[in-house]
Amino acid sequence: MTTNLLKHSVNQYLEEIPQQVQTRLYESPATCLAIYRLLPQVAKFLVMSMVFNDADVSLRDLDRWIKSNGKLEFQEAIKSLKSLHLIIPNKSVGQLMIGLNPTFRNSFRNALTGGEVSNSFGVVVEDDEDTKQGIIDMQLLDEYSANKWETILHFMVGTPMSEIPSNSVLNLLKHSGLMEEVEETGEFKITNEGFQFLLQEISSQIWTLLLQYLKLSETLQMDTVEVLNFIFMLGALEVGKAYSTESLTATQKIMLKDMRDYGIVFQKNATSNIFYPTSLAIMLTSDSRNVIRTASGAMDSVLRQNKDDINFKKEDGISSISTNRKEQEQVGIDSQEIQDGALIIETNFKLYSYSNSPLQIAVLSLFVHLKTRFINMVTGQLTRESVRRALMNGITADQIIAYLETHAHPQMRRLAEAKLLKKKELDPNLKDTLQILPPTVVDQIKLWQLELDRVITYEGSLYSDFESSAEYNMLCKYAQDIGVLLWKDDKKRKFFVSKEGNSQVLDYAKRKLKKKQ
Amino acid sequence: MDAIADPTFQQTKARSIHTEELPSLLTVVLDTSPKSWIKFDEETDKKDNILHVLQALIVFLNAHLSFNTSNQVAVIAAHSHGIKYLYPKNKNNTDSGNGSTTTDNNDTKIDTVSNSNDQCIISPGMYRRFRNVDETLIEEVVKLFNEEKERVDKTIQKSTLPGAMSAALAYTNRLLKEFETLSLKCRVMVVTCGNSDQKEEIFQYIPIMNCIFSATKIKCPIDVVKIGGSKDSTFLQQTTDATNGVYLHVDSTKGLIQYLTTAMFIDPSLRQIIVKPNQGSVDFRTSCYLTGKVVAVGYICSVCLCVLSIIPPGNKCPACDSEFDERVIAKLKKRPVVPKLKKRVNKSK
Numbered sequence: 001m002t003t004n005l006l007k008h009s010v011n012q013y014l015e016e017i018p019q020q021v022q023t024r025l026y027e028s029p030a031t032c033l034a035i036y037r038l039l040p041q042v043a044k045f046l047v048m049s050m051v052f053n054d055a056d057v058s059l060r061d062l063d064r065w066i067k068s069n070g071k072l073e074f075q076e077a078i079k080s081l082k083s084l085h086l087i088i089p090n091k092s093v094g095q096l097m098i099g100l101n102p103t104f105r106n107s108f109r110n111a112l113t114g115g116e117v118s119n120s121f122g123v124v125v126e127d128d129e130d131t132k133q134g135i136i137d138m139q140l141l142d143e144y145s146a147n148k149w150e151t152i153l154h155f156m157v158g159t160p161m162s163e164i165p166s167n168s169v170l171n172l173l174k175h176s177g178l179m180e181e182v183e184e185t186g187e188f189k190i191t192n193e194g195f196q197f198l199l200q201e202i203s204s205q206i207w208t209l210l211l212q213y214l215k216l217s218e219t220l221q222m223d224t225v226e227v228l229n230f231i232f233m234l235g236a237l238e239v240g241k242a243y244s245t246e247s248l249t250a251t252q253k254i255m256l257k258d259m260r261d262y263g264i265v266f267q268k269n270a271t272s273n274i275f276y277p278t279s280l281a282i283m284l285t286s287d288s289r290n291v292i293r294t295a296s297g298a299m300d301s302v303l304r305q306n307k308d309d310i311n312f313k314k315e316d317g318i319s320s321i322s323t324n325r326k327e328q329e330q331v332g333i334d335s336q337e338i339q340d341g342a343l344i345i346e347t348n349f350k351l352y353s354y355s356n357s358p359l360q361i362a363v364l365s366l367f368v369h370l371k372t373r374f375i376n377m378v379t380g381q382l383t384r385e386s387v388r389r390a391l392m393n394g395i396t397a398d399q400i401i402a403y404l405e406t407h408a409h410p411q412m413r414r415l416a417e418a419k420l421l422k423k424k425e426l427d428p429n430l431k432d433t434l435q436i437l438p439p440t441v442v443d444q445i446k447l448w449q450l451e452l453d454r455v456i457t458y459e460g461s462l463y464s465d466f467e468s469s470a471e472y473n474m475l476c477k478y479a480q481d482i483g484v485l486l487w488k489d490d491k492k493r494k495f496f497v498s499k500e501g502n503s504q505v506l507d508y509a510k511r512k513l514k515k516k517q
Numbered sequence: 518m519d520a521i522a523d524p525t526f527q528q529t530k531a532r533s534i535h536t537e538e539l540p541s542l543l544t545v546v547l548d549t550s551p552k553s554w555i556k557f558d559e560e561t562d563k564k565d566n567i568l569h570v571l572q573a574l575i576v577f578l579n580a581h582l583s584f585n586t587s588n589q590v591a592v593i594a595a596h597s598h599g600i601k602y603l604y605p606k607n608k609n610n611t612d613s614g615n616g617s618t619t620t621d622n623n624d625t626k627i628d629t630v631s632n633s634n635d636q637c638i639i640s641p642g643m644y645r646r647f648r649n650v651d652e653t654l655i656e657e658v659v660k661l662f663n664e665e666k667e668r669v670d671k672t673i674q675k676s677t678l679p680g681a682m683s684a685a686l687a688y689t690n691r692l693l694k695e696f697e698t699l700s701l702k703c704r705v706m707v708v709t710c711g712n713s714d715q716k717e718e719i720f721q722y723i724p725i726m727n728c729i730f731s732a733t734k735i736k737c738p739i740d741v742v743k744i745g746g747s748k749d750s751t752f753l754q755q756t757t758d759a760t761n762g763v764y765l766h767v768d769s770t771k772g773l774i775q776y777l778t779t780a781m782f783i784d785p786s787l788r789q790i791i792v793k794p795n796q797g798s799v800d801f802r803t804s805c806y807l808t809g810k811v812v813a814v815g816y817i818c819s820v821c822l823c824v825l826s827i828i829p830p831g832n833k834c835p836a837c838d839s840e841f842d843e844r845v846i847a848k849l850k851k852r853p854v855v856p857k858l859k860k861r862v863n864k865s866k
Binding site: 030036049051053070111119120236237238282410 | 790
């Protein structure tokens with residue numbers, strides 16, 4: 001899942017921060033909550049079991065909670081907790097005791113119990129007139145964020161547009177290596193990383209940009225703690241509420257302007273002291289798959305509305321359309337939940353994607369040979385050429401598969417789950433994992449990638465000119481036994497060992513040959 | 518054929534399936550029947566045990582919400598005269614089965630009371646998602662307690678806990694269908710208190726069994742926290758055993774939050790790799806349909822499988838009304854006969 005990847009990259013960034021800065025970060029309850037959510041599942045369980053326990057626990061006791069098949073996850077959890085300095089090992093008494101970071105424990109408790117949270121979750125402006133009168137509602141916010149974000153993505157895909165993202169966005173795209181400036185023309189060109197970026201989920205896209213923003217902010221002498229606190233705070237706000245800028249620091253006020261450019265927050269004008277978080281902000285601390293209102297979904301509803309408006313102007317079939325809309329509203333929950341661009345892929349490599357957003361289609365066309373476009377869907381086929389084109393662009397097979405998997409139609413997912421369940425009933429020890437996509441398709445995409453690297457290079461040493469076949473056999477067998485032999489030719493008495501094993505073989509040869517002499 | 522359909526390539530992320538992050542729904546069933554709580558207060562010489570439980574519960578709900586952004590919660594109270602959804606709030610405002618003419622007046626009055634109340638409990642700067650849940654919960658609890666006050670004189674009916682559990686499962690089932698695309702996971706947690714009368718508990722057997730069946734069908738573990746009381750609740754213990762849940766018996770409300778955040782915090786997605794903290798063995802015996810005694814060996818109706826400790830009067834099954842074969846009954850009623858030893862005198866002759 002790409003979400004794991006995203007968490008990994010955010011966690012990695014956090015882990016690399018020096019401990020003093022981390023400790024300062026943990027002073028904010030909102031940040032603690034967000035960091036907690038980014039932890040691996042097992043780590044979340046362990047942290048929760050220690051939050052309300054003042055005494056240190058021994059590592060052995062924690063280990064006892066985990067069954068033998070989860071040891072790997074346990075190790076990972078402990079490792080990430082340690083590198084975030086959330087747990088502090090304490091080796092005073094014989095066995096290894098660990099305790100939770102006191103700053104973190106305190107702030108996280110405050111977050112849970114609503115103790116001293118001191119504005120870390122934002123200050124709501126209750127009597128904001130615009131929200132009361134319904135001037136600024138969810139729809140407007142969704143439209144705004146979808147518009148801003150899709151402008152950035154469209155710009156990357158290269159759709160001809162009237163609107164160009166602001167300078168700060170362009171700067172960020174350039175610095176993150178997603179796009180590069182062609183020197184002669186001054187135009188932007190998408191890079192391999194950029195193609196990969198397009199296939200990611202929206203939450204990972206936002207984070208990729210924000211991590212880059214963090215790196216940039218460091219060079220601009222902005223305080224990392226304040227920047228991070230602000231980002232995590234945005235993730236904890238409620239969409240559709242007005243928030244005051246008064247509690248923000250100077251750095252955070254500067255950031256607000258940038259966040260506006262990405263569509264994460266909305267402000268009526270640059271000097272307004274009220275801001276509104278959008279649904280993009282909520283995605284900062286959650287997986288987009290689980291957020292019911294996705295930005296692209298919002299875009300979809302906007303498109304649908306526009307279409308209706310046009311139809312209204314035509315003034316024919318008004319009644320039928322309005323009933324249509326009513327029906328859509330009645331089944332609203334279902335149609336909203338199926339994410340835009342849900343796709344079905346068959347074993348014969350045909351692909352159907354229920355999407356009419358130009359962006360989704362543009363992304364799909366990166367690796368699919370699109371054939372027909374209908375009113376609510378596009379069909380296409382995965383072909384060798386189309387996939388190879390994507391691979392040439394630097395997109396990997398795994399990324400294509402991950403994209404297909406995350407955008408798979410719920411129906412496909414359910415089918416796969418049912419299949420797995422049936423298999424498990426027959427054989428309880430089965431280690432199979434959920435396969436959403438047809439295995440043939442997955443394998444073929446991987447095979448297409450393998451086609452590209454037919455020549456594999458290894459560094460190492462060639463052994464030749466042996467005096468006798470016994471000598472050759474002895475060394476060759478030794479190399480094979482320790483598993484460093486890459487190639488051999490018995491007739492010519494030559495073999496090749498990898499770089500790592502060379503010294504070992506050399507030592508062995510010296511020992512053996514010396515004895516003989 | 519399967520071999521062909523299997524992938525050639527090794528899945529590199531093979532183990533991730535254990536802890537795939539999926540949102541989960543936690544439905545809490547809280548036993549608020551005043552009788553058992555007062556009894557428990559008397560036993561422990563402490564006041565307001567239920568408030569301690571509520572405090573711990575609220576923090577626990579927050580903890581659940583913080584586990585995953587899309588996690589959901591629901592709280593259902595089993596009070597002396599029925600059940601009540603504490604969260605999410607019942608929009609229809611239909612109170613279960615009491616006079617509806619006066620409720621409107623009461624509601625407005627109580628609203629004002631609760632508003633002033635919750636402001637001092639819940640800090641306004643709290644994370645919005647927590648606050649929304651907590652405020653509604655407290656409001657509804659205050660309403661419920663006020664309603665209970667009026668009912669003091671009325672006779673107390675039998676336990677409503679199984680009913681609340683059924684409601685929780687029904688709610689869970691509905692949300693599972695609604696959020697099918699999110700592949701929502703679910704669990705139910707029952708918080709109950711004290712020793713319910715042996716007799717009373719027995720009549721819960723069949724409804725609880727039905728809950729177990731429906732819970733296993735929707736793969737919903739039921740966890741039970743029993744506070745106080747000397748004996749374990751047999752049937753709730755069976756429930757947790759059958760649904761892969763956790764049974765926890767705590768003696769006092771002190772430090773309850775620690776129990777909740779460890780033993781009760783095992784998310785459905787973690788169940789596969791975390792050891793369940795279950796204590797002791799489970800009593801699997803059932804109860805007699807007529808007398809309510811817990812039986813180890815008894816009679817069973819061959820039609821409806823109803824368990825009896827005595828031969829029912831009228832030779833009819835009390836549950837399904839099917840008539841029993843008289844000969845069989847006669848055989849059952851027959852006292853065991855000790856066969857007399859035959860005299861060997863004749864043989865010897």
